[in-house]
Amino acid sequence: xxxxxxxxxxxxxxxxxxxxxxxxxxxxxxxxxxxxxxxxxxxxxxxxxxxxxxxxxxxxxxxxxxxxxxxxxxxxxxxxxxxxxxxxxxxxxxxxxxxxxxxxxxxxxxxxxxxxxxxxxxxxxxxxxxxxxxxxxxxxxxxxxxxxxxxxxxxxxxxxxxxxxxxxxxxxxxxxxxxxxxxxxxxxxxxxxxxxxxxxxxxxxxxxxxxxxxxxxxxxxxxxxxxxxxxxxxxxxxxxxxxxxxxxxxxxxxxxxxxxxxxxxxxxxxxxxxxxxxxxxxxxxxxxxxxxxxxxxxxxxxxxxxxxxxxxxxxxxxxxxxxxxxxxxxxxxxxxxxxxxxxxxxxxxxxxxxxxxxxxxxxxxxxxxxxxxxxxxxxxxxxxxxxxxxxxxxxxxxxxxxxxxxxxxxxxxxxxxxxxxxxxxxxxxxxxxxxxxxxxxxxxxxxxxxx
Amino acid sequence: xxxxxxxxxxxxxxxxxxxxxxxxxxxxxxxxxxxxxxxxxxxxxxxxxxxxxxxxxxxxxxxxxxxxxxxxxxxxxxxxxxxxxxxxxxxxxxxxxxxxxxxxxxxxxxxxxxxxxxxxxxxxxxxxxxxxxxxxxx
Numbered sequence: 001x002x003x004x005x006x007x008x009x010x011x012x013x014x015x016x017x018x019x020x021x022x023x024x025x026x027x028x029x030x031x032x033x034x035x036x037x038x039x040x041x042x043x044x045x046x047x048x049x050x051x052x053x054x055x056x057x058x059x060x061x062x063x064x065x066x067x068x069x070x071x072x073x074x075x076x077x078x079x080x081x082x083x084x085x086x087x088x089x090x091x092x093x094x095x096x097x098x099x100x101x102x103x104x105x106x107x108x109x110x111x112x113x114x115x116x117x118x119x120x121x122x123x124x125x126x127x128x129x130x131x132x133x134x135x136x137x138x139x140x141x142x143x144x145x146x147x148x149x150x151x152x153x154x155x156x157x158x159x160x161x162x163x164x165x166x167x168x169x170x171x172x173x174x175x176x177x178x179x180x181x182x183x184x185x186x187x188x189x190x191x192x193x194x195x196x197x198x199x200x201x202x203x204x205x206x207x208x209x210x211x212x213x214x215x216x217x218x219x220x221x222x223x224x225x226x227x228x229x230x231x232x233x234x235x236x237x238x239x240x241x242x243x244x245x246x247x248x249x250x251x252x253x254x255x256x257x258x259x260x261x262x263x264x265x266x267x268x269x270x271x272x273x274x275x276x277x278x279x280x281x282x283x284x285x286x287x288x289x290x291x292x293x294x295x296x297x298x299x300x301x302x303x304x305x306x307x308x309x310x311x312x313x314x315x316x317x318x319x320x321x322x323x324x325x326x327x328x329x330x331x332x333x334x335x336x337x338x339x340x341x342x343x344x345x346x347x348x349x350x351x352x353x354x355x356x357x358x359x360x361x362x363x364x365x366x367x368x369x370x371x372x373x374x375x376x377x378x379x380x381x382x383x384x385x386x387x388x389x390x391x392x393x394x395x396x397x398x399x400x401x402x403x404x405x406x407x408x409x410x411x412x413x414x415x416x417x418x419x420x421x422x423x424x425x426x427x428x429x430x431x432x433x434x435x436x437x438x439x440x441x442x443x444x445x446x447x448x449x450x451x
Numbered sequence: 452x453x454x455x456x457x458x459x460x461x462x463x464x465x466x467x468x469x470x471x472x473x474x475x476x477x478x479x480x481x482x483x484x485x486x487x488x489x490x491x492x493x494x495x496x497x498x499x500x501x502x503x504x505x506x507x508x509x510x511x512x513x514x515x516x517x518x519x520x521x522x523x524x525x526x527x528x529x530x531x532x533x534x535x536x537x538x539x540x541x542x543x544x545x546x547x548x549x550x551x552x553x554x555x556x557x558x559x560x561x562x563x564x565x566x567x568x569x570x571x572x573x574x575x576x577x578x579x580x581x582x583x584x585x586x587x588x589x
Binding site for chain 1: 453456459462474488489493494496498503543561562567568569570571572573575
């Protein structure tokens with residue numbers, strides 16, 4: 001059966017991967033029959049209506065899904081296609097209450113034209129009541145005038161006709177409205193680096209967060225990913241090398257509630273928040289065995305601040321420090337020593353950790369920055385992880401990518417020959433260790449950093 | 452810090468990873484708190500196979516919870532809702548708010564303050580094999 005998905009015009013390269021991830025999660029086959037990155041309309045083949053509902057119900061970038069009744073480049077074609085595909089089903093809806101809605105993309109119709117279009121479908125022979133609120137059946141006419149790339153946003157010249165027209169029966173809405181519920185502006189605890197609700201929820205979909213599952217974020221920060229994953233029912237925990245990031249000012253200065261926990265309270269999901277603790281991925285206290293259903297992270301890029309990992313630079317003392325007869329590291333205010341850490345080394349450490357900790361078919365969804373010019377930084381790969389998809393969020397001078405991996409069963413390996421083979425160059429300063437930082441940092445910043 | 456989390460943790464010191472005594476970590480001066488949370492049978496059922504039962508029994512015994520079955524429940528035993536609720540209470544509702552977690556191998560103690568454990572290592576532990584002097588500490 002063919003279905004029409006109506007997408008939001010946002011995060012284009014995430015749209016198909018999200019639908020694919022949700023079809024995988026629902027255990028159904030999806031085939032993309034028509035997809036155009038400038039159009040909100042996409043046609044897919046799915047086994048049945050139940051599958052269509054299952055796939056769309058969690059989607060964040062799709063708005064809704066429709067049973068495709070017909071399509072064409074003009075209305076005559078649409079009528080013929082509707083007749084051909086669905087004539088045997090018209091009787092089924094004869095007595096149902098219904099309504100018609102017209103949605104024009106990059107174009108406009110007057111109310112009179114809309115009325116005429118609706119009238120023109122009277123050959124369907126529906127005799128039920130017309131209800132604008134809660135009808136039994138909801139029929140939609142979609143007109144795609146095609147995005148005018150030269151001047152998007154300006155109205156079409158009068159009299160221009162749509163390039164493609166679709167007609168469909170509404171099946172189900174997506175979860176797109178939850179983006180508003182988790183809007184950062186209304187969230188109790190956030191910071192400048194908290195990822196927005198839409199992207200964290202998409203990430204949770206890509207990683208298959210769901211009820212009964214255990215998910216972990218090794219760079220938890222203000223816990224944006226934990227919130228998104230728990231929204232879909234997962235039990236979540238996280239850690240961060242800087243405990244201040246998840247504690248928050250409220251807790252540290254006034255003994256109030258921990259920042260990350262206060263977000264879970266706000267959304268009524270305290271039962272799905274497992275823990276946060278202070279630790280560093282290179283010296284993680286997590287045992288080395290396959291117990292996580294998924295890992296989601298946005299590792300620090302080391303642009304605003306050089307990357308740090310536990311350890312000491314060459315030449316610093318390695319003996320235990322004793323103050324007033326007590327080991328310094330047991331005293332309040334002790335700050336563990338940290339050393340510069342390379343971006344490549346960190347990404348490799350994340351993949352190694354994922355291989356050790358994910359259950360078979362468990363997923364890692366990792367964000368990674370790249371510069372827009374020159375050669376792209378290669379995708380980090382590991383022979384025990386399959387790269388499922390890569391989506392890009394472009395910014396002015398750089399982009400970030402969401403890479404989704406699947407932990408392969410033992411004995412199965414992926415082809416890593418196309419992937420990242422580089423390891424960190426020898427270096428001491430953050431710039432020498434981080435190709436991304438070198439590419440995006442303006443020169444004065446580099447000079448300042450090396451002094 | 453919840454008791455379930457402790458089941459997934461061992462000493463963070465590199466040289467301890469291979470030593471059996473580095474797991475489970477032992478609580479010292481633990482101050483416990485019980486917080487009622489929404490019961491999630493699906494999660495408990497999913498996580499039981501991944502719980503190290505012996506480690507959990509050791510921990511529960513040290514904290515004074517005696518009623519843990521000797522063996523990990525399997526098959527029909529998992530249909531017993533009372534058992535799942537008890538495990539939910541122990542693993543997710545019981546939290547350590549203050550105390551220390553101690554490695555049985557190197558003796559290093561990890562602080563828990565206001566429910567948050569700190570596993571960052573001081574420099575002498577981050578890079579070197581722990582000294583013999585610690586071995587008898589726990």
